[in-house]
Amino acid sequence: KAGVTQTPRYLIKTRGQQVTLSCSPISGHRSVSWYQQTPGQGLQFLFEYFSETQRNKGNFPGRFSGRQFSNSRSEMNVSTLELGDSALYLCASSPTRQETQYFGPGTRLLVL
Amino acid sequence: AQSVAQPEDQVNVAEGNPLTVKCTYSVSGNPYLFWYVQYPNRGLQFLLKYITGDNLVKGSYGFEAEFNKSQTSFHLKKPSALVSDSALYFCAVRDRLMMDSSYKLIFGSGTRLLVRP
Numbered sequence: 001k002a003g004v005t006q007t008p009r010y011l012i013k014t015r016g017q018q019v020t021l022s023c024s025p026i027s028g029h030r031s032v033s034w035y036q037q038t039p040g041q042g043l044q045f046l047f048e049y050f051s052e053t054q055r056n057k058g059n060f061p062g063r064f065s066g067r068q069f070s071n072s073r074s075e076m077n078v079s080t081l082e083l084g085d086s087a088l089y090l091c092a093s094s095p096t097r098q099e100t101q102y103f104g105p106g107t108r109l110l111v112l
Numbered sequence: 113a114q115s116v117a118q119p120e121d122q123v124n125v126a127e128g129n130p131l132t133v134k135c136t137y138s139v140s141g142n143p144y145l146f147w148y149v150q151y152p153n154r155g156l157q158f159l160l161k162y163i164t165g166d167n168l169v170k171g172s173y174g175f176e177a178e179f180n181k182s183q184t185s186f187h188l189k190k191p192s193a194l195v196s197d198s199a200l201y202f203c204a205v206r207d208r209l210m211m212d213s214s215y216k217l218i219f220g221s222g223t224r225l226l227v228r229p
Contacts, residue, residue: 006155033216042220042222043219045218058216090155090156092156100158101158102158103156105153105154
C-alpha cells in the first residue's frame with residue numbers, strides 16, 4: 001500500500017505571497033493531520049480534518065487554513081507568508097481519528 | 113496539559129552496543145505514547161506505541177520501549193545498535209481533547225542518535 005504523499009517536496013516563496021500544499025493520505029485513511037516542524041519550535045500541531053471537516057486546530061494564526069476533499073485528500077494554505085513560516089510541513093493520515101498516524105515525507109517551505 | 117520531555121539532545125553509541133533514548137511524560141489519565149524516527153530529508157516513521165497492556169512494547173527494526181508508570185518514563189531501547197540507526201528520534205503523547213474523541217500528537221524536542229562504526 002502506498003504511503004502518504006505530499007506535493008510539492010520543496011517550495012521557495014517570498015514574503016507576502018501565499019502557498020498551497022497538498023497531501024494524499026494512505027488509501028482508506030480518512031483522517032488527515034498537519035504539523036509544522038521548525039528548529040526552534042519543534043513539531044507543532046496545525047489542524048486535523050475528518051469527513052471534510054476541520055475537527056481541531058492548533059495555536060496558529062488565521063493565515064493558516066486547510067480543507068479536505070471527499071476522497072480524503074487534503075490541502076493546507078498559508079496566506080501572506082512571513083519569514084517565520086519557513087518550515088517542514090508534515091501531513092499524517094490515520095484510518096480513523098483515534099488510530100496511529102503515519103507521516104508523509106513533508107514539504108519544505110522556504111520564505112525569502 | 114499533556115507533555116513529553118526528551119532530556120538528551122544527542123546520544124552517542126558504538127555499533128553493536130545497546131542503546132537507550134530517554135523520554136518522560138506528564139499526562140492526566142492513561143498515557144498513549146509513541147516513538148517516531150526521522151531520517152534526513154524524510155518524514156516521521158512510526159516505530160511503536162504503548163496504549164495499554166504489557167509494559168515492554170516491541171516495534172519496528174528491532175526497537176522496543178519500556179513503559180514505567182512509577183517513573184513516568186517511556187524509554188526507547190535496542191539491544192545492538194547499527195550505524196543505520198543514526199537518526200532523529202521523537203517521543204510523542206496523544207493529547208485527548210475533551211470535546212470529542214479525536215487526538216493530536218504532542219512531541220518531545222527530539223534526540224539525535226549517532227551510532228559510530
